[in-house]
Amino acid sequence: MTAIGRLRYAMVGGGPGAFIGAVHRLAAEMDREFELVAGAFSSNADKSRQAGEELGLDLKRVYGSWEEMLEKEVGRPEDERIHAVSIVTPNHLHHGPAVAALKAGFHVICDKPMTISSELAEDMRATAEASGRVFALTHNYTGYPMVREAREIIQSGEIGEVRKVDAEYLQGWLAEDLESTGHKQADWRTDPAQSGPGGSLGDIGTHAFNLLEHVSGLKVKRLFGKVSTFVEGRRVDDDAMVLVEMNNGANGKVCCSQVCVGRENGLKMRIFGTQGGLEWDQEHPNDLTIWRQDGLRETRRTGNAYLAETSMSLGRIPPGHPEGYLEGFANIYRAFAAEIRGEAAIPNAFPTAKDGCRGVRFIEATLESSQASDWVDF
């Protein structure tokens, strides 16, 4: 850690009942890179204060709105002032605070999908670029050591030219009409006004899409989508199947579903090249299966000295000591911190606004294709 010590950050969202806010806080603090010092945890001032109290914050820095928060924090002396803002609100509330925080001179780390339309996404990207501040998007699955290893393997040419790409993300928790029961997580995710046009597409499909482009180093060139809503009355998709063609001629698919009863958080990726293949499963994240050209199957595991240097650097403990979701998430925060400190060592260590724009475009293109029953260029 450099002389400036822990970076101070504020959170927008993440109040009582939230899931991802708590995850961000655990991830941010795991490596002592960040320290939470302020927050607008809810648009309800009482709830925001309640969260701030539970977190042991100085209540003078707990705010009822992000607008107030930014205004007040900018005015603080430099050695108290926050360095960064973490945005963990529902999707429709990403653009506002992100753009304002960047313009106020703060670094921003934002949950995914970046926002609810390509227009807003491009605005966020332009703002981030103009600001000279760091913008990170928490497609957290790219933070797993073995996901990095997969990327390194492909970049090294070990499996040859990529031919087939495949990412799927299956969950079952929305197999029933949870949103009618007052379930907070289901509620906003199935409300287009808050989630944007995509349901499962935005919530998990963009993770799968991002993972595929990140690991393969390729870009989707066009796609054919088939989007479904299985639960009656639901206002957004809960299932999508997308055939994709990549910019090097590879093809494959990106599928997501939230109606696969019993499936927990089934994000899987497989990529095959002319000389080998690989497979990774988020539910067993410390294993990476490789098929060599001679057919022999290898399992590479987090923390072993035979990994690429970058992959090793994403592990904290010796092999066989499982690292999980929070550790992978924390790697994104660690990379965000390193970039802020000007110490970034690993290229593409965290997703950026550019990735965020592609993610939003993925949602839109898939819906458009499904509607038109035709391929759509990206």
Added chain:
Amino acid sequence: MTAIGRLRYAMVGGGPGAFIGAVHRLAAEMDREFELVAGAFSSNADKSRQAGEELGLDLKRVYGSWEEMLEKEVGRPEDERIHAVSIVTPNHLHHGPAVAALKAGFHVICDKPMTISSELAEDMRATAEASGRVFALTHNYTGYPMVREAREIIQSGEIGEVRKVDAEYLQGWLAEDLESTGHKQADWRTDPAQSGPGGSLGDIGTHAFNLLEHVSGLKVKRLFGKVSTFVEGRRVDDDAMVLVEMNNGANGKVCCSQVCVGRENGLKMRIFGTQGGLEWDQEHPNDLTIWRQDGLRETRRTGNAYLAETSMSLGRIPPGHPEGYLEGFANIYRAFAAEIRGEAAIPNAFPTAKDGCRGVRFIEATLESSQASDWVDF
């Protein structure tokens, strides 16, 4: 076994260098239901004789053509005459001997895909129906006990109404241009004159398609296909991705590929209903994974008393004693024998000419859809 003892059968194809002929012989004899007594193992009379010798057959019943074989066998006394013909030739040589054998009064068991066009397929079906003889198609994967259990689970309503269906069949052995090297198995499979219009689609895609319809009890209503040939110069597809809609409103996909380096024989199936889900993997065929509505995961295993009666009847040995590909294949022969003997106890115990017609139509519809970039009704 009934009074008539072992059933006598003849084989068409399966001469030197063949793979599937040997499998059929092992499967046919495993349960002592069938005895090989005659054959036209090759259109080359010398090779046919060589095969007959190696198999220890009476060489008077080893023929240089199936036409000769049928003619001579019909003329034999009833207590010597064959009961059935097993056809294990390349695809373009299924229709001829099958139709002739049925017309000659013999039962027929034929390798898949049934033939190379829907027109010929319908002719085979009509002939089989008119003949009163038994016609079986060796979509052998339906013979596995746990595939049967999956079907029983769905029929019992245990996982509710089916919403999502998914079958994939991935191999890697054709990732390179094997057909130019004189590799016999690759050679005919990549020659449209012998394999018919489908490459991977016919060789393995039809297995996946059949498995999905067999287990789900549903029918594909329409499909959208994307067919590829990755190996330069190859004359047929070596990869296909097919989105499907089922007759009950479920959707899903059927994918196959022979360019996934390192993948051996990766046939997998997943089906999710409103109240549960299941998964089966041919490479670990004695396990069937069930997700219950409460999210709990069960593994059911071949040979256990908790299985459905039909599933139990497809096992030969106690639980934990792995049964494999040959045993599953033999179950198709055993069911074929039972039907011939009039003893059939299990409904849908083997695929029929009707299934064969659907399989050929699947190949044609997928190619048509891929060409048109549009959904095609089935």
Added chain:
Amino acid sequence: MTAIGRLRYAMVGGGPGAFIGAVHRLAAEMDREFELVAGAFSSNADKSRQAGEELGLDLKRVYGSWEEMLEKEVGRPEDERIHAVSIVTPNHLHHGPAVAALKAGFHVICDKPMTISSELAEDMRATAEASGRVFALTHNYTGYPMVREAREIIQSGEIGEVRKVDAEYLQGWLAEDLESTGHKQADWRTDPAQSGPGGSLGDIGTHAFNLLEHVSGLKVKRLFGKVSTFVEGRRVDDDAMVLVEMNNGANGKVCCSQVCVGRENGLKMRIFGTQGGLEWDQEHPNDLTIWRQDGLRETRRTGNAYLAETSMSLGRIPPGHPEGYLEGFANIYRAFAAEIRGEAAIPNAFPTAKDGCRGVRFIEATLESSQASDWVDF
């Protein structure tokens, strides 16, 4: 197959209700090496005849006792006479027919454990050696291709000098007092008069012991055993834990149990050397896990060209087409046949009377050690 064609064999035991007799018949006939022509399937002449009828045998060659069978078969003309006898009776009935058959000039293949005392075992071995006939013992698990591969890996020095050996065989089917319910398989296995002194030790412990010596190429030098009977009233052990020291200084253990509720047929083996390790699990027999010195984990699979030649020769079908228990068992019969024909190509392709003597000694030494609470030399 050589000029003499299929070998003719007779079976002793394996009548109605038997398990292992049916397995032997399937295994013997799988590769068309053997043909069943005679049998004394039960000491009850009616039951023997019933079995012979069901098997479609010439009833003149179905006998009420093995003594009669041997006498009559010896008198048959050479081109009808049996070549071999397969003995599948309870353990106390191995020695009699085996010794008599060998003396009568027949080859013998016998189920395990070889017999019920070291004295009888040594007599069988001496008789076999003096007879010049082939004697094989069906420790069938050595017939799996990946078990062979494990042996080849160790012999090649790939994992260095062996330090640790471990075999365990866990079942659950005797967790309750089945023998009081008239369960035929439980009945004789828990009756010392029929099973010999060992219960789980004889039934499954000897398999684990044999597997360990076969694969490691080492011999147990001394052992410390702890034998238990968990089910009240049971007259033999149903659980045993045995620490072993090998003749090269390696150590490890051989454990077996039949009271592990839910475990089906859990035979596992692990061996670690100075430069690597390996693991094999009978319930997933086509996988062999290797740990290389650099820590990387490899999975080798049945049927792949990268295997040792001997391991490849034990597979029948391409990789990914699961081969199971019956195929592994059939490999023992195939090797037995090859030895009879004088064609044996693979060394140590089937267990012999020598192995059988060690197996019986393993039972005795373990019981002796457990009794004395002390190490016992082998």
Added chain:
Amino acid sequence: MTAIGRLRYAMVGGGPGAFIGAVHRLAAEMDREFELVAGAFSSNADKSRQAGEELGLDLKRVYGSWEEMLEKEVGRPEDERIHAVSIVTPNHLHHGPAVAALKAGFHVICDKPMTISSELAEDMRATAEASGRVFALTHNYTGYPMVREAREIIQSGEIGEVRKVDAEYLQGWLAEDLESTGHKQADWRTDPAQSGPGGSLGDIGTHAFNLLEHVSGLKVKRLFGKVSTFVEGRRVDDDAMVLVEMNNGANGKVCCSQVCVGRENGLKMRIFGTQGGLEWDQEHPNDLTIWRQDGLRETRRTGNAYLAETSMSLGRIPPGHPEGYLEGFANIYRAFAAEIRGEAAIPNAFPTAKDGCRGVRFIEATLESSQASDWVDF
């Protein structure tokens, strides 16, 4: 979190190059329960200061010895003073600071094994009891949610009366003579003056032993051990096999090894009762396999609502989001904090000095038994 906010703690040990110190810090801070404010990170004052700087501590509270630290911290005002001391030194340096800290009125959390002799262990226990302070021992594996679930299952009677217990802990990192290469972790662990009499026994065997007693709710009554040193010149054991008899008549084994090449951190546990069984593997910690009495296999997974309330409380994120080693470790710290705050809700939520005494006795009894070649009472 209660009014007193984060608990302040100091660390003894955990300076440059240490492994477990960093783990304790991550675990302590994960849930914002603890805040590191002081430390004697090394007996070398410069190294201690270096560690303190890297951790961003107030250097006035970074000490060159634990004696100085305790003296100074006791003198601080109550609202600054530490609440607890975390001891992460090599084994021979646990007793001193632990006893002194307890006597100074601080709560203590100490790495395992508790100390290097039963005499010292009993002294620590007596001191802890007399002090009225909380003493916790980081047998961290008991902190995994599915380990807790296993314990709950057994306590509920779901698998009946326990018959068989089995814990093993296999690593490979000491398969070679690392200690001669200056490897810091290997160095002190193989030096009896620092590690105490046990090598692998103390380092990992005690974890396996503790896990077994914790989950089964049983106590080892007597044991028979066989201890080995495979690496030439090594001064402590690197492998141990221990047969155990439990206080309810169950038996089983506890094995550990650090010479199993390629094995990372293979801690596994299996327990079988009269009506079921269970299995857990630390390298896939979110799965718990259950065998039901009917033979059906269930997999229970972290975070699901079907778990026992206590098991649920040990998870932080939804099912399918893997929780790992650090999260399990943090659960011990969280339980330690709850006890300090007087809020403890889960019984036996962390190992105590009593468990620590048993662990040390396990090492001694195993060595004694191996030496005597005889069973030793516990």
